[in-house]
Amino acid sequence: MRRVILIPSILIPALISVDLKFQTTGNKNRGKSMEIQSPMKLKRLVVIGRHKKDRISDLPDAILLHILSMVPDGKQVVRASVLGKRWRSLWMSVPMSIDFNFPQTENLVVTLDYLSSTLTELHYCKSCDKIPRFTIGGFRYEHCYAKYVDLWVSFATKVAKVEEFLLGLLSINDQTYDFPSYAFKNSLLKDLELRNCQLNPRTTVDWTNLSSLKIGYIDLTDDAMEKILSGSPNLKSLELDNFSGLQRLEINSVKLTQVMIESYYNDNDEIWLEIVAPHLQHLEVLELCSEIRIGQRNVPSLVTAIFRLNFNFENEEQDLEMEFSCLKELLHSVAHVQNLELGTWCIECLSILELKGWRPPPSSRKFLELNLAVIQLDFPGIYSFLQSSSDLETLIIGCWYNHNERNLLARYTDEDELSERFEKHNVKCSFSHLKTITINNFSGSSSENKFVLQLVKYLLKHAAVLKEFVIASTYQWMSLEYRKMAQKLLSFPMSSPHASVIFSDI
Template identity: 25%
Template sequence: MFHNRCSLPNSQPFVERVTRTLETYRAGYMKKFTVDFMYNKCYASQVDNWISLAIRNKVEDLDLWLHLCSPIRPYKLPHHVHQAPSITNLSLQNCILGLNGAVAWKSLKSLSISTVDITEDAIEMILSAPYIQSHHILALPMAEEINLGPYCIQMLSMREMIGLQTPPMRWKILLLTAHLDEVDTPGIFRLLLNSLSIETLIVNRTCDGCSDLLLNSGVPAGGILCGISKVSVIVLSLLKTVKFTSYRGVRGLWLPTLELILYLLENASTLEKLNIVVSPGTDYRQDEETLLKLPRSSPHAEIIFRRQIVY
């Protein structure tokens, strides 16, 4: 595990140290490889070499957390990462993910994508993988957890608005980082509708990222529910735990948040806990009274409000 959060000029010694360490590694097996440092495009070849050496040693957990100090081109993930069957957990930040050709993540259980430049075709390939078996794409039958950021969610919303549906998924844990506005909600609802085995949903609200992606595309963002049908009751029959973070109330701009909560209460027939972590300074008492009175399809559903702890 390699961490370096110093300024960009001081990254060179760190890069050299990581390279020397990996070049002398001869175990033939690597449980976890994590790199967390200030990236510049001049280090692209070294990062390529790190990934190649990690894959050669059958890495299982690959975490590539790159930080950009200026608006430079993110790191482009090499194609052989898509051909690494040993990877069980993959976490990417500030990368370009282009999936052209075969994907061999046969052991993948967890995929986390944060601030990643990803094409619509790549999103479709990732989300379609559990049901595609061909010579071009191999399945991801073991993927149980996925973490999607604002960009990916809004890309899904764009697909929904123009009539391109998302195929059924079988992950058990879905982690979303979203703005929770009318731009995000079409993609979120479609993900919920097609998440056949979802047991845990965690929604982290953020103000960062590309909130204007869908608005600037010219695609209308109307219709929060996007024509979600009654079949959603069956789809959410396994959902037991829901958590919202950075909650700021349901009034005004936060109406989509309320609609999402209502939808979950109405359709998650086995829901046990709805945890709402409130942002500092938010008066949530009226919201709490309102939500506690709402009907729920699950007789065991418990709604819990608590304030976010700031250290």
Template identity: 25%
Template sequence: MTGNELGKAKHLMEQGGESSRKLGYVSQDRISELPEALLLHILSLIPTKNVIATSALSKRWRSLWKMVSRLEFESYGNIYKYSENVTKSLLSHKAPILESLHLALTSDHIDGVYVGVLATVAFARNVREFVLDLRVYHGPPVRLPISLFCFDTLETLKLKNQVLLDVHSPVSMKSLRTLHLQGVVYKGDESVRNLFASCPYLEHLVVHRGPFSDNVVDFTIEAPSLKTFSLNDSSSAGENRRYVIKAPSLKYLEIVSLICHEFILIENASELVEATIRNVEQIGNENILGYVKSVKRLSLDFLALQITCPTEVIYSQLVYLEMYTHKLEWWTLLTLMLDSSPKLQVLKLIDHCLHQRSLEFKKQYKEQGTWNQPKDVPECLLSHLETFVWRNCNWGREEEKEVATYILRNASQLKKATFSTDPIEPKRLYKLATRKRMRNELDDVVRASSSCHLVFEFE
């Protein structure tokens, strides 16, 4: 709701209230006096079943719901009754364009015929965003006829859970810009290739693959217009999966889970500006950091011991680096990144509470190798680093203090260094003395930058 709309609504309500008071009574239905466009906007923000129920309020409201451009239908159980109700509602709908339709159904078994009928009726209403969420407890995944998507108005498609994509040949989805595939099942490698060949102007892609087999080994994404891509693969059978990403226009990449996979290849990512890589372990090829060498912003969280970092890569555009410090040998990766990022301006380290980690991890954490300082002070510390942040720092090892001290002593352009710690629980009040000592030690460090402001925070 815009400021102008709110102003008009307030003005109308004040006018209605004033005229009612002059007549000696107070109106009980001021909202009906609002402009139709404003009422439709309000209705688009509430559950569709409640929107349809407003038709019983008065003559003014009887057909108003039929013009709402965003509809959402959710049901548990009877697919026949659900299909009947949704079809009836869609056939009664009068808006020239259906901006968004969300269909969610949870059942023991879902007949794909009913889903196909619903999708056909929806696309006949010129739907722009279509969301289908099917949760089948016992039956097979529901096959969705890909021919249903050959409509020029479809701009966003989001498929979730037990949806089976069987794309035996490319179709036409030239208007599609956003595609979300979350937990869906694919017929095979060819279906994946045909799917992306069907949407040549795709710009935003989200792929979440669950811990079950979906019949795809080589997941090939060829999308010349793709700008953002998010990948999350939590499969337990990951060692048989390979990814090939051909997206020359890609600007943002997010990989949040990729474990025990045989191979990942990202071709020609020279336009990449920002990347997030987390929980990536035991990948067959070791050049994953080499694919993101053009980025300006980078967030890393993975086990350095299991990823070989390409020492020859220079991150010539990188100005913002965020790293998580709760994985083993994280400082080895930090040293490499500092040496390889000559223009780095912001360094942010993020830790997790040490007392929340497992006993096995704590043992490994204390026994891992020592930190080796760079032979020469990295160029970024001498010329560019202005901001240093360390969140949730607990410093369970001496090496962590050494890293902080090293940066303060060598970052000659540093303007601000912020250290934040977790709140101390009553049973761990003994940590107060440790933290006070830590603060005093940092205060005593002779900083390379005379203008560096040291800040301590409690989160």
């Protein structure tokens, strides 16, 4: 026998998002199936429910809690308390996350209204048994709002005792929030992200359970960073974003194996950031990072390095040689890694260095990803890296068609000279271990991809044990241009008899 449950409107989002079927546990209905009606019928059921008995409240606690846990909005969970006496305490047992996403406006009235609403919501949420996550995003911080931020931090660390806390502030007129001293002692936090928060721990830090830390838009000191790292013995991942001041990042923990650095800057070009991390396994350096030094002896355990960076010294002409020197130093420091990814700026500089006679150090890398600006003459840099990667097993080429670069390479060579030089190199390089080649973001006409096609032809000719050649394109499936390009690629000779050519859409 099928029974129809009358659904209160407040629970409709949860029941639409999940297909619930369950068995009733009451003695009278034991073993009989109860099924939620389809979403198209829910509104009709709600109207009926206003006049008939509310049967959903008769369900066991376990089922009601499951329904409440599927409600995506924490405010709706709180409002469930108005459904009846049974619900007044039930909603408090549901793990509920709090997310404040401030409207992007300079209207003071709107901002103050939203601030007031956060206090109201926290007043009700303090009764919850468990709040695993608390996030604040997009708040335009000024010192006059410090009391509100103080309350959020206090609620997260003292009242709710959350495991995940994100305090994402936007700085107005370079005003940053001073992170309170008591918040540096918390044994429950697992994931912490702070933006535009000044970190000046006056005593020791006690983040014993912290596994992931993200810090952004901040002026850091060596002393503060040392206290944070020493007070986070279980930290596994560290991300530093848009920061300055730090001169030495020394990581001695065996557990901290992943570091990402994005946009490191200093007003004084004489100040450099040195990274010393003997147990580090994964390192990413992204965006503008002019003054970073990594010696190979400093990162002996490194397995994966990702350099999608750009140097931006103030005097481009004068400091060009310094940029080349910095890049060479970085590449020497990661010659031992198994996996390496380079961004478009690195490839452009490598091309110039190759034309100047410099060669990358030999490596035993197995995986290489190269991102090239297709409109440029990047192939000397690509070739030089392929030549130094004799053990390579997987190669990924990322194509960027509208990438805004400085076009330095055009000062050193032209298209005709480059083509001739590239052809001469063909007989000097083979890939005895290369099994997989992937071309990502492939699009455009044959003329736009002249050099890419030349590179593909070269790779297929020399990869004797190739198993898979994947072209991931943005072409509309089975368009005329797609078919033309596919026919062109399939016409290239392949030295491997076992290679499969795979076309896929992005």
